[in-house]
Structures are given as C-alpha cells and as structure tokens.
Amino acid sequence: MKSKTFNPEKNIGNFFENYDADFKPFFETRVMARIENMVMSYQMNRDFAFRKIFMPALATLVVVFVLAVIMGQGISVQSLMGWTNIDMESAIASSMGY
C-alpha cells in the first residue's frame, strides 16, 4: 500500500498526487435528463402562458379593433381607449359644474 511509504511530515503536497475521484456511473445521462426536463418544463410554461395570457389578450384586442371600425370611429388611440374628442374649454367647464 502506497501510504505505508508516505511520510506526511516531509511533503504533504505529494500526498495528493494522483488523487482521483469520479461521480457514480451514468452521470452524463442523469445530467442530460435533468436538462431535458428543464427545457421541457420551460416549453410547457411558455405554452401555458401563450394559451392563458397571450391568446386572450390578442382576442380582446381584435374585438376592440373590430368594434371601433364598425362603430365608425376609425382607429386611433382615443377610440381604442374609449376616450371622446372634447376640447379643453368644455372639459374645464364640465369640471367646474357648468
């Protein structure tokens, strides 16, 4: 056995020569499986978000868009947000209760 001839008092640095360690077999396979799971769950989350958030939001926008066109207001930020064209004078007057 090597350690019988090893003298730790002389040089501790030599003690670590040829030190070798390794993980359990199929380490790469386990890592790749974890990565694949991670990628799959990322894709699933992305699909879920697409179905639950992006699609309803898009549908709502289309409906608002179509309504704005049908009601003849044209397409503008004001029409999409439901604002009406009022001038500054009448806005001040209405805020003062006249």
Place this chain on the structure above:
Amino acid sequence: MKEKLTDSELIAMVNGGNQQAFSELMKRYRKMVARVVIGMLGDTPEADDVGQEVFVRFYQSISSFRGDSALGTYLTRIAINLSLNELNSRKRRFLFFSVKDDEQPLPDLADEANVDESLSRNELIEKALAHLDPKFRSVILLRLIEGYSTKETAEMLGVPLGTVLSRLTRAQDRLKEIVSKLSREMVINTADTTAKVKVKTELK
C-alpha cells in the same frame, strides 16, 4: 464527433442546439468537477447532486460564457461555490445535532469500529479532507489538488492573497497531523489483519 474539438468550438455547437457537444464537454470536465465536489463534500449522494447542478448551471449560462477565463476555471468556480453552499445548508440542517461539522474529531485509534480495513489512497485523502474546516479544505483542493496559483485561488474564493497563504500553511500543518494519524491507523490495522490471518491459519 470529430476528434479533439476545442472547448470554444464545442460551446458554439451547444449554442447552436447540439446536445452531443454538451455531453462531450461533460466528459472532459466531469473528473475535475468530481475532484472538487467530492473533495469538498465527501463521496456522498449530495456530491453527485451538486455535480449535476454544476453542469446544469453551466448549461443555463453557456450562451453568456465569453471565455474570459478557461472553462475549467469557470466550472471549478461554480463547483466550489455550490459545494460551499451545500456545506452551509448541511450545517444549518444539523446545527443541533453535530459536534462541529467543520472540525470533526479524529477517530480514536483504540476504537476498532473506526478503523477501516482497506483504506485506499483516494479514501485516505477524502477522509483527511473531511477533517478539515471547509475554508481550509477549499484552499487545499484548489492549490494542491487542482494546481491553481495562489492568485487564482484567491480570486475564486473571493479572499485576499494573504488569507490564501495563511490558510494554506495552517491547512498543511493540520493535514500532516491528520494524515499521520490516519496512516498509523492503517499500519496498525494492516498489522492487526495480518496477525488475525496468522492466528486463523495456525488454528486450522
């Protein structure tokens, strides 16, 4: 796969969606990561988990890896940080049970239960490292086992150069003590086993 592609070429391939290239990188650096993680945590199931986590983290950050440092250094840094995190959480978990995790008492030479019959050099090294405080263990691993310079070790651990040097000196002194004791155990044990075999033979 083509013979001897460089790390940068393999990284570019991984970024292009080639999983095989990532497997190749793992094969190259697996043992190096194992030495750091097993040296820090011992040959435990957690060491395997941490080893896996090192490569998963690397995969997640591979697109932002610019190659400022060598890939080995980059992975060693991740491995040492994750191992230290694991040791901290282990410490928290066993706070109320352990004597003191970082400075384990050496086994009593007279205690037969503590004496392993066939301790290989690797096991002896891991056993000796386990008796060291993690901050000393990390310095020994990086400086003496992985062969990084004092400056690189200091950078990886985020401590001043002087701290690395003083930790190294203290760790070496402590290791000499530990290894002498463990080696003596082995000699005693070998002698004991030989004696047992002799007695058994004589009895027959």
